Amino acid sequence: MKIDKLQMNRRSLLKAAAAVGATSTLSLAGCSDNKAEFAMPALKGAIGKDGQRVQPWQNWSGNQFCEHNELLVPKNTDDVISMVKATKQHIRLVGSGHSFSGLVPTNESLMSLAYFNGLSNIDTQTKQFDVAANTVLAAAGEVLWQGGLSLRNMPDINTQTFAGAIATSTHGTGMNFGSMSDDVVELSLVNGLGEAITCSKNENEDLFNAARTNIGSLGVITNIRMQAQEKYFLKETTWMMSLEEGLANAEKLRDKHRNFEMYALPHADYILGIALDEVSENELLTQKTNNGDAYETFRTLSKVIDAVPFLRSFIVNTGARTVEKEERTGKNFEIFGNLRDIRFNEMEYSVPAEHGMACLKEILDTIKKQNIDVIFPMEVRYIKADNIWLSPFYQRDSCAISCHNFHDKDYKKYFAAIEPIFWKYNGRPHWGKTHTLTAKEQRARYPMFDEFLKVRQAMDPKAIFTNSHINTVLGLS
Ligand SMILES: Cc1cc2nc3c(=O)[nH]c(=O)nc-3n(C[C@H](O)[C@H](O)[C@H](O)COP(=O)(O)OP(=O)(O)OC[C@H]3O[C@@H](n4cnc5c(N)ncnc54)[C@H](O)[C@@H]3O)c2cc1C
Numbered sequence: 513m514k515i516d517k518l519q520m521n522r523r524s525l526l527k528a529a530a531a532v533g534a535t536s537t538l539s540l541a542g543c544s545d546n547k548a549e550f551a552m553p554a555l556k557g558a559i560g561k562d563g564q565r566v567q568p569w570q571n572w573s574g575n576q577f578c579e580h581n582e583l584l585v586p587k588n589t590d591d592v593i594s595m596v597k598a599t600k601q602h603i604r605l606v607g608s609g610h611s612f613s614g615l616v617p618t619n620e621s622l623m624s625l626a627y628f629n630g631l632s633n634i635d636t637q638t639k640q641f642d643v644a645a646n647t648v649l650a651a652a653g654e655v656l657w658q659g660g661l662s663l664r665n666m667p668d669i670n671t672q673t674f675a676g677a678i679a680t681s682t683h684g685t686g687m688n689f690g691s692m693s694d695d696v697v698e699l700s701l702v703n704g705l706g707e708a709i710t711c712s713k714n715e716n717e718d719l720f721n722a723a724r725t726n727i728g729s730l731g732v733i734t735n736i737r738m739q740a741q742e743k744y745f746l747k748e749t750t751w752m753m754s755l756e757e758g759l760a761n762a763e764k765l766r767d768k769h770r771n772f773e774m775y776a777l778p779h780a781d782y783i784l785g786i787a788l789d790e791v792s793e794n795e796l797l798t799q800k801t802n803n804g805d806a807y808e809t810f811r812t813l814s815k816v817i818d819a820v821p822f823l824r825s826f827i828v829n830t831g832a833r834t835v836e837k838e839e840r841t842g843k844n845f846e847i848f849g850n851l852r853d854i855r856f857n858e859m860e861y862s863v864p865a866e867h868g869m870a871c872l873k874e875i876l877d878t879i880k881k882q883n884i885d886v887i888f889p890m891e892v893r894y895i896k897a898d899n900i901w902l903s904p905f906y907q908r909d910s911c912a913i914s915c916h917n918f919h920d921k922d923y924k925k926y927f928a929a930i931e932p933i934f935w936k937y938n939g940r941p942h943w944g945k946t947h948t949l950t951a952k953e954q955r956a957r958y959p960m961f962d963e964f965l966k967v968r969q970a971m972d973p974k975a976i977f978t979n980s981h982i983n984t985v986l987g988l989s
Contacts (some may be wrong), residue, residue: 519772531717537783544752554985555579555913558619569622571609573855573919575946580604587627589700589708592732595623596976597706604979605728609647610669611944614859614981615680615727622965625675628734634659634918639740640697645675645733653845661740663691665771668891675733680944681725681903682847684911685893686771687865688786691905693724694898698737701730706735721960722967725902727943729982730971746770746847747791750784752835755876758783760870775889776872778879779825782832784889787848787866796841811854814887814918821885828887855919856888859927859946862904862938865894868911871937875913875930887918901960904940951987 555568558581559743570577584603588591596603601620606811617814618620628644631652635641640660643652652669656662665684672682678699683691698712701723709731711720722729753761758774766772771788813831816826838849863871872892879886891914895905904910915930917923927946934941940957941947955961965986972978978988 515651521799527786553577561902569609569616570608571611571616573612573857574924575857575919576609576614577623578619580618580620580622582621584621584623586623587625589702589734592623592702593706593708595797596702596732598705600974602978603732603976605675605679605732605977607646607679608671611648611862612675612946613944614979615944616979617981618979621884625673625732625734631655633737634661636660639742641740642735643646643674643738644735645969646673648673649677650845650849651875653843655847655866657743657843657845660743662743662844663692664695664739665692666845667692667851669852670799670845670849674736674738675946678724678733678736679726679728679944681900681905682944683893683895683905684771685773687766687894687909687940688896688899689771690896691725691900691903692907693900693903694896694918695739696724696736697739699723699733700734700735701971702813703731704859704976712737717952718963718967719857719971721899721901723913724900725943726902727902727982729968729977729986731977732743735832738838744790744844745793745796745841746788746837747795747797747841747845749789749837750841751837752782752784752832755781755783758785759873762892763865772894774892776876776892777828777832777889778876778884778886780828780832782829782835784835791841797839799840804872804953808854810888811918814921816886824887825880845961856916857919857923857946858914858916859923859931860891860914860942861931861934861937861947862895862908862910862912862942863934863937863939865909865911868892868913871912871939874936878929878933882929884926885921886915886917888918892917901964902943902958905962906940906958910940912943914945932973950984955987974977 536936555577557565557568558579560566560581566581566583568579574600584595586595603621604616604618605617605623625646628646631641631643633642646672652663655748667682668869677692678696681691681742689810701709702708711723712722769787769789773786775784813827817827893912895910895912897909898905898909900906917926941949975988
């Protein structure tokens with residue numbers, strides 16, 4: 513969600529919440545988090561080869577963690593090659609740790625490419641650039657801008673690494689844009705035999721088709737060449753619609769705007785529309801908006817609702833009704849990148865674009881009917897089809913629907929109630945987000961699943977780059 517679209521409404525939403533809280537004579541101080549129940553176990557860290565404890569790892573939301581016995585931090589590609597050749601253990605790669613699924617945890621070796629940073633070879637003719645694998649998306653914006661270029665699209669936040677984002681087909685929204693994996697032109701990796709290989713459409717094409725969404729199972733990505741475009745400014749417009757209007761007009765709005773997405777509010781009769789369009793420099797607004805995490809509003813509302821759950825729908829609807837249309841402008845990367853201070857867990861599936869609204873409606877109806885305890889907005893986005901073997905958007909224009917709940921709330925019950933609805937619409941889960949599918953179901957969703965496994969076997973015959981989650985989702989022993 514864009515920072516200001518709800519943050520700017522925070523005051524009115526909070527006013528509504530506070531009013532309800534006051535009339536029910538319950539104060540926020542009286543509401544408690546159920547933190548203890550969902551707290552991470554206390555981790556000490558495994559004892560490493562040198563007899564010292566290794567700092568344990570956890571992901572952004574805290575739902576994934578591990579006590580690996582070794583942290584590998586190569587300084588260059590030669591180091592990667594010698595570490596891979598020398599290992600007697602499994603290795604899992606970690607980027608920014610922003611995946612909610614079990615892609616990273618291992619009790620053996622964790623490898624970070626923290627030294628692989630920065631952009632190079634920015635080419636204004638081809639509009640392409642090289643990026644070292646562990647560079648975070650946020651680092652690209654201004655550097656590319658100085659070279660006259662920008663990323664074509666961006667996800668909701670900008671703190672993922674390029675290699676991590678590509679590993680899971682991380683995406684933004686916009687019917688004319690694929691995921692970040694679709695903008696990869698060339699990849700360099702070190703495979704499980706310690707060989708450095710480059711792949712592109714013209715060189716090692718099968719590897720290229722597999723490696724652009726690789727879930728860290730083919731080897732160590734060291735460098736990526738990306739397609740960009742000429743730099744551009746964006747105007748963001750945010751407005752609240754009735755749910756009925758949003759469901760009816762979503763596809764028209766999707767086709768009208770450069771980027772369009774919606775935030776559906778559980779238990780409410782409203783939906784927030786967010787549209788981005790290119791503008792020229794002289795159309796920029798002078799007023800600047802402030803930063804913050806829009807989800808904070810929902811955190812506060814959620815605490816009020818914990819105390820008066822029977823007023824959930826009333827509170828959310830009252831808040832939503834006060835939301836006014838807002839506009840902001842800026843360099844594209846200033847508009848795309850959001851701050852996320854409020855931690856949550858997330859499940860996301862992509863369904864065929866034409867079924868998106870039916871699927872969304874069924875989810876919202878189910879939340880109401882089963883009185884599921886959630887008010888966290890659901891994000892609804894559109895993504896163009898691609899030809900990447902394990903991409904959720906493989907040969908299919910898609911509508912991605914994301915369900916969230918606060919990190920210390922029971923997200924599992926909520927997701928378990930919703931996941932079968934995604935299956936009904938032939939949904940494919942985001943590889944980096946919570947889901948319960950195994951290789952059997954994934955194979956049925958991906959026509960090139962077995963081709964991917966063949967490439968994986970060739971790249972990593974000793975199955976170095978695996979953990980129990982990879983074994984489950986790819987069907988490895
Ligand atoms: C707040 C938040 C917002 C998000 N918003 C979006 C969004 O808008 N759109 C979206 O699609 N997703 C979104 N995500 C999901 C996120 O983009 C993906 O899970 C992404 O893969 C995380 O990248 P990372 O750098 O944190 O990698 P990690 O989560 O650390 O790792 C992801 C995968 O990449 C592999 N990997 C990392 N580095 C390498 C390397 N050098 N070589 C080989 N493999 C490697 C890992 O082994 C793992 O399999 C969001 C997540 C959070 C927490």
